[in-house]
Amino acid sequence: MPHLRPFVSAVVRPIPITTRDERIAELDRAGHNPFNIRGEKVSIDLLSDSGTGAVSTDQQAWAQRADERYAGADSWYRFRDAVRDLVPHEHVLPVHQGRAAERVLFGCLLGPGDISLSNMHFDTTRANVERLGAEARDLPSPELFDLSSPAPFKGDIDVEAVQAVLDGPEGPRVKQIVVTITNNGGGGQPVSMANLERISAVAREHRVPLVLDAARFAENAWLVTRRDPGYQDWSPRAVARKAFEFADAVVASLKKDGLSHEGAFIAVHDPELADRCEADVIATEGFRTYGGLTGHTLEQLAQGLREVLDPHYLADREHEAASLAERLQAAGIETLRPTGLHAVYVNASPLLPHLQPKHLPDHALTCALYREGGVRAAGGGLFLSTFDENNEMVTPPPFELVRLALPRRVYDHSHMEYVADVLAEIAKNPERVPGYRLTHNPAVLRHFRCRAEPIMP
Ligand SMILES: Cc1ncc(COP(=O)(O)O)c(C=O)c1O
Known part of the structure; x- marks a missing residue:
């Protein structure tokens, strides 16, 4: 065809x-x-x-219906529902872009001397770890370094290496594990579902929160359906949902797979963590139902999150x-x-x-x-x-x-x-x-x- x-x-x-x-x-x-x-x-x-894509006629049409009220706007609820259709997390906070989500969430999880482990911290992700006095340590799959190997999931995190750090003398200093899907710093390579499952089990066992940096969650889901025979009959949406289930927290820039020019969200299960993030978002981004975004953008994002899958x-x-x-x-x-x-x-x-x-x-x-x-x-x-x-x-x-x-x-x-x-x-x-x-x-x-x-x- x-x-x-x-x-x-x-x-x-x-x-x-x-x-x-x-x-x-x-x-x-x-x-x-x-x-x-x-x-x-x-x-x-x-x-x-990032933020450079074209919006659709449907996104423009929804944007025309934007509700720009300061609090509790209809546009917020449509955005929140579109996010909640993907993530199982109870608490969703909007922010203006991905690095703001990183700044707010990491600010609640990390302090000086702590360690953040990742398949690869993206540049702003690393900067947001280091500005807190913490160390950003990349532990990618060794396959990533063979540029010509056809291995399907070179974006994976090296679970054994993570386990070794957690079991060693530095273990108590590890305060978050960040898995970036897809691995942008590592050539946009996808992370497998098996890898997510294994790293989430290790994180849970050591009581370290697993954070998904999900800027390209739809593209990762698509590559899973294309490269893992076990998922070839799954819809990209079903794969994306399952990936989110592994995470304790999510930071997602929506300037990529939100098909919009701005926007991001933080999603967490833990109500106490959500409360601390919310206080920071209100002080620095905007009230919890807009987070610095216009109703126009929230509408475009709600529709973009449907189209991208x-x-x-x-x-x-x-x-x-x-x-x-x-x-x-x-x-x-x-x-x-x-x-x-x-x-x-x-x-x-x-x-x-x-x-x-x-x-x-x-x-x-x-x-x-x-x-x-x-x-x-x-x-x-x-x-x-x-x-x-x-x-x-x-x-x-x-x-x-x-x-x-x-x-x-x-x-x-x-x-x-x-x-x-x-x-x-x-x-x-x-x-x-x-x-x-x-x-x-x-x-x-x-x-x-x-x-x-x-x-x-
Ligand atoms: C993997 C990843 N995480 C985070 C970010 C930061 O997102 P934003 O540009 O919305 O601040 C980016 C941006 O390119 C990214 O690729």
């Missing part, structure tokens, strides 16, 4: 078309950091899949990512396997063999992609490496991946072909791509804030 995209554009926006000279000037102005590039100079924006939509998302990855692989460009849903990750080191880790190959490829084609993406290496005070690299990253994040329902096949063609052109003369050195290197959230300059090694 040929693939049929299950939606059409209802409203369109022109994209900027720029010259190479304009892009070179923009890169200089931006300190060679893609996060500093102005949107008006970007043709295809694959920097993030449509198997036709999820199959299309899989097709979009897989076709881009296949086109790149056909041009001899290595991508992380198996391909996930929210992004295609290009392995920069084999593509740019003249650059050593200290020349920041993934950053170099990201800048080349913008310079040559006006395509904006993000490298992951800067976040995963360490530097000394002279900006010299001390620990290289475990992998140098460029993330081509795919905004939901935005780009079509021709845009993806263009991206692949630009990368294929770069790959023909890779030695022309300069390396980079950092000129401004903030210790916290470096990749968002650094500046760099090109160097020819």
